[in-house]
Amino acid sequence: xxxxxxxxxxxxxxxxxxxxxxxxxxxxxxxxxxxxxxxxxxxxxxxxxxxxxxxxxxxxxxxxxxxxxxxxxxxxxxxxxxxxxxxxxxxxxxxxxxxxxxxxxxxxxxxxxxxxxxxxxxxxxxxxxxxxxxxxxxxxxxxxxxxxxxxxxxxxxxxxxxxxxxxxxxxxxxxxxxxxxxxxxxxxxxxxxxxxxxxxxxxxxxxxxxxxxxxxxxxxxxxxxxxxxxxxxxxxxxxxxxxxxxxxxxxxxxxxxxxxxxxxxxxxxxxxxxxxxxxxxxxxxxxxxxxxxxxxxxxxxxxxxxxxxxxxxxxxxxxxxxxxxxxxxxxxxxxxxxxxxxxxxxxxxxxxxxxxxxxxxxxxxxxxxxxxxxxxxxxxxxxxxxxxxxxxxxxxxxxxxxxxxxxxxxxxxxxxxxxxxxxxxxxxxxxxxxxxxxxxxxxxxxxxxxxxxxxxxxxxxxxxxxxxxxxxxxxxxxxxxxxxxxxxxxxxxxxxxxxxxxxxxxxxxxxxxxxxxxxxxxxxxxxxxxxxxxxxxxxxxxxxxxxxxxxx
Numbered sequence: 001x002x003x004x005x006x007x008x009x010x011x012x013x014x015x016x017x018x019x020x021x022x023x024x025x026x027x028x029x030x031x032x033x034x035x036x037x038x039x040x041x042x043x044x045x046x047x048x049x050x051x052x053x054x055x056x057x058x059x060x061x062x063x064x065x066x067x068x069x070x071x072x073x074x075x076x077x078x079x080x081x082x083x084x085x086x087x088x089x090x091x092x093x094x095x096x097x098x099x100x101x102x103x104x105x106x107x108x109x110x111x112x113x114x115x116x117x118x119x120x121x122x123x124x125x126x127x128x129x130x131x132x133x134x135x136x137x138x139x140x141x142x143x144x145x146x147x148x149x150x151x152x153x154x155x156x157x158x159x160x161x162x163x164x165x166x167x168x169x170x171x172x173x174x175x176x177x178x179x180x181x182x183x184x185x186x187x188x189x190x191x192x193x194x195x196x197x198x199x200x201x202x203x204x205x206x207x208x209x210x211x212x213x214x215x216x217x218x219x220x221x222x223x224x225x226x227x228x229x230x231x232x233x234x235x236x237x238x239x240x241x242x243x244x245x246x247x248x249x250x251x252x253x254x255x256x257x258x259x260x261x262x263x264x265x266x267x268x269x270x271x272x273x274x275x276x277x278x279x280x281x282x283x284x285x286x287x288x289x290x291x292x293x294x295x296x297x298x299x300x301x302x303x304x305x306x307x308x309x310x311x312x313x314x315x316x317x318x319x320x321x322x323x324x325x326x327x328x329x330x331x332x333x334x335x336x337x338x339x340x341x342x343x344x345x346x347x348x349x350x351x352x353x354x355x356x357x358x359x360x361x362x363x364x365x366x367x368x369x370x371x372x373x374x375x376x377x378x379x380x381x382x383x384x385x386x387x388x389x390x391x392x393x394x395x396x397x398x399x400x401x402x403x404x405x406x407x408x409x410x411x412x413x414x415x416x417x418x419x420x421x422x423x424x425x426x427x428x429x430x431x432x433x434x435x436x437x438x439x440x441x442x443x444x445x446x447x448x449x450x451x452x453x454x455x456x457x458x459x460x461x462x463x464x465x466x467x468x469x470x471x472x473x474x475x476x477x478x479x480x481x482x483x484x485x486x487x488x489x490x491x492x493x494x495x496x497x498x499x500x501x502x503x504x505x506x507x508x509x510x511x512x513x514x515x516x517x518x519x520x521x522x523x524x525x526x527x528x529x530x531x532x533x534x535x536x537x538x539x540x541x542x543x544x545x546x547x548x549x550x551x552x
Contacts, residue, residue: 097408206247329358432499488510
């Protein structure tokens with residue numbers, strides 16, 4: 001097995017290196033004074049920066065104390081520092097996206113197709129080797145990328161892991177660990193009314209303790225409440241819809257895509273603008289659920305009564321303090337300014353290191369202070385979070401060229417796609433549709449980058465562009481042609497979070513919930529059964545209504 005894997009990797013690497021070697025004159029295009037490198041150089045020369053600097057400088061006099069988004073009020077030099085610190089470094093250190101061919105994203109497509117198909121076609125192999133599959137696709141991309149681009153490729157790889165992947169996994173791990181230290185006990189009968197209440201509680205909690213945290217906290221009470229019922233698959237499906245996905249819309253703590261947006265400059269509380277579309281979707285889904293659950297409930301025989309009723313109680317409540325600590329750490333990183341360190345050319349904010357340290361500390365405290373028996377009663381294992389960590393390690397590596405190509409805008413290989421996505425509802429459906437299959441966290445980041453590349457010139461730093469996407473555009477800036485990207489960011493955020501529920505692979509908790517339910521004896525639909533029986537007729541219909549109400 002190991003020898004075969006090594007041979008396949010070497011063959012793929014050789015094919016990639018050969019393909020790059022056959023590209024017509026890529027090196028001269030990078031080094032000669034032709035129009036191609038001029039496009040990459042637009043970050044630093046005055047002609048490319050001045051149009052951006054003018055609208056950025058204007059707010060300084062009016063809003064100098066604003067600390068949440070200093071890039072929006074900084075002068076030209078500080079904007080360049082922000083660019084290097086938060087992802088614009090591709091223009092300074094990394095590989096420019098306009099010299100990358102589209103086929104460099106094939107490993108990204110490969111790993112995502114593996115996630116979709118292997119569990120169906122070779123479930124035993126996948127269960128035992130999914131980490132190796134992820135590493136395979138990562139190496140297929142990384143090795144030829146390093147051979148071709150050298151230190152620029154090293155910068156790109158370090159940047160994606162230090163700025164995006166590691167904070168992303170730390171947050172998921174912290175929420176998963178703390179949630180696993182709480183258990184809801186008591187006698188619950190899974191009537192339609194009780195199930196509605198449980199779904200509402202989980203949906204409300206998801207934005208504050210994460211879709212992963214809320215899912216892990218409430219899936220077992222929901223399963224215990226409905227254990228006596230024969231028809232309960234729909235309960236778990238709607239749980240995935242609401243608790244594991246849509247409920248996480250309101251804060252960066254709620255869903256990984258929003259956390260990535262927060263890392264890249266979106267205000268912590270800006271996502272509260274998703275409240276209206278979220279309430280709209282939740283109301284429709286709960287009404288559908290109540291009708292479906294009532295129909296099946298009336299077919300059930302009376303629940304067995306053993307004469308004992310255990311009062312409802314929550315054990316491990318001290319873990320709420322650790323949830324609060326995690327939220328405090330994330331908030332701190334958004335508002336504090338402590339300077340930065342540089343590692344391999346990548347600028348890392350010190351406040352982000354503090355945030356990650358706090359999250360790890362909260363998780364360790366939860367493990368130390370929670371009785372092992374409580375976690376055992378909660379059937380807590382590390383497998384779900386390990387699976388997510390292994391798979392996302394490959395996803396984040398292979399997404400590097402896709403992000404760079406999209407960020408290059410109309411000068412990159414994705415020009416036809418970028419030119420065809422023009423309106424907010426386009427972004428809602430494109431982001432959402434890809435989030436359904438490609439996992440919503442990297443998809444959000446991809447189209448967040450696409451919106452920046454499409455709406456703003458290359459000289460705009462990422463944090464400044466994030467301000468514009470949040471609608472922070474003055475009348476004077478608007479008069480100078482600075483686009484207000486509010487509806488675009490709202491559409492991208494809603495698409496990534498909402499449509500992650502369309503498939504089992506759309507969001508990290510989906511597979512966790514499915515696995516736990518199947519262990520409890522619930523017969524869950526297959527990958528395509530979930531889509532054709534539930535998500536297409538229920539979710540897609542709802543999202544069409546959302547499109548006309550909010551994005552057209």
